[in-house]
Amino acid sequence: MKIALIAHDEKKDDMVRFATAYKEILKEHELYGTGTTGTRIMEATKLNVHRFQSGPLGGDQEIGAMIAKNQMDIVLFFRDPLTAQPHEPDVSALIRLCDVYLVPLATNMGTAEVIIKGLERGDLAWREVIEKRNGEQNGNE
């Protein structure tokens, strides 16, 4: 599965703790992240994270583009609800696209734990069906 890991500055420590706690599950998957979050996770856990631009420089939009192509299966986005973000429109657009494409999205650590445990249990296997269907459609184009 392709998993996006994103955290606003005030939530980056939480994201590092989360990735450390669930490293054994995460290492079985393809990990993507916005620039700074990805770097922090890689340094702390040694997990391999494909890093996009930093969020304010377009990283949220790059991840959004993957979602729009149905190439992202899970988004774990630890938002800071108490700080205004200069790229708030990008944040909203990313969340909106998750809803458009039915991509499981956690915007805080509580929900992220539920998703990651569901992932381990196989609850998200339906995403593989979508991926397979996409592959067939693209092959038929």
Ligand SMILES: O=C(CO)COP(=O)(O)O
């Ligand atoms: O701003 C972000 C998400 O909106 C996160 O970006 P960074 O991981 O580069 O800090």
